Amino acid sequence: MLLSRFRGNPILRPSPSRPWESCAVFNCGVVHDGVRIHMLYRAIGEYDHYVSRLGYAVSRDGVSFTRLDKPVIEPDRSYDRWGCEDPRITSIDGTYYITYVALSKPPKMGGGPPRTALATTQDFKTYRKHGIITPEGSDSRDTVLFPRKINKQYVMLHRPYNWVRWNIWKNSGRLYTRFGEREVELKLEDEPRFPDRPSIWIAYSKDLKNWHGYKPIMEPRESWESWKIGAGPPPIETEEGWLLIYHGVDRDKTYRVGAALLDPDNPERIIARTRTPLLEPEAPYEKNGDVPNVVFPTGAITIEDKLYIYYGSADKTCSLATTSLKTLIKQIKSQR
Ligand code: BMA
Secondary structure, eight states, rough: OEEEEEOOOOOOOOOOTGGGGGSSSEEEEEEOSSSSSSEEEEEOOOOSSSEEEEEEESSSSSOOOEEOOSSOOOSSTTTTTTTTEEEEEEEEEEEEEEEEEEOOOOOGOOOOOOEEEEEESSSSSSSSEEEEOOOOOOOEEEEEEEESSSBBBOOOOOEEETTTTEEEEEEEEEEEEEETEEEEEEEEESOOOOOOOOOOEEESSSSSEEEEEEEEEEEEGGGSSSSEEEEEEEEEETTEEEEEEEEEOOOTEEEEEEEEEEEOOOOSSEEOOOSSSSSSSSSSHHSSSSSSSBEEEEEEEETEEEEEEEETTTTTTEEEEEHHHHHHHHHHHHOO
């Protein structure tokens, strides 16, 4: 495989002395400010309700992280009172935007179903919550923002799990979907083509509140991603286009890592995409944990030509794998 696991993996383990993160710490978002690497990670402190909070850690070298004693984002709104999960961080014009999965109902009852909320911070000390940003009636995880506007608009990728052909129907010209227990009308200005399986969708916005132009851009293709795919870390701008690292899940529920290159001016166009996974569960901490056989990338940074990919391992710990950016891009382009 092209990615090398960091020898000191996992880089973050549960902390028995802090009750809110004593069971699991995983799926971490990261951002590099030029000096420090800031990390937000999902933490679990009990298995009865399985409620997640977000913790903060900081590093100068990308491998040893110092954590805070208390979580920084907690379930305290109606839309996230049952969990704040899987943070991704994007820096846009000096503000850090955090997209996280918000659960309004107990995770053990499906979580609501999940939607994506937005929070911002300037300094990783104080945070502001802005509410849900994915559309009504979409069971959306894996939401990431691009680090700059494209054609004067913010761009988001998300993975509406229930927006698949067999779960959509029309009545008197209106579109409906099943969303958890309910049937919900989908108010989309243009009727998109619905894929057969849960896919990565794009959407655009001028203000990060009102979104439009929903369209699937990448669907499962290979057998290792045959059940569903979802964006990993926010896309990284490279000379060859946007590098999108994503996860693919097969019918056995094994999570693997893939990558694609998207057109710099029109990210709806996929330039190239890996046919074989870049990383799959092999190490003991990826095979055994709270959910077995999971490598789940949610953060990435580059330092010169080195790409650092941060991923959740078996829903238990945070791990790191690295590679040369140039070699990775060459590999993606060679696979198409
Ligand atoms: C996804 C999310 C992730 C989790 C993964 C593997 O659906 O719940 O948070 O890491 O499953 O269990």
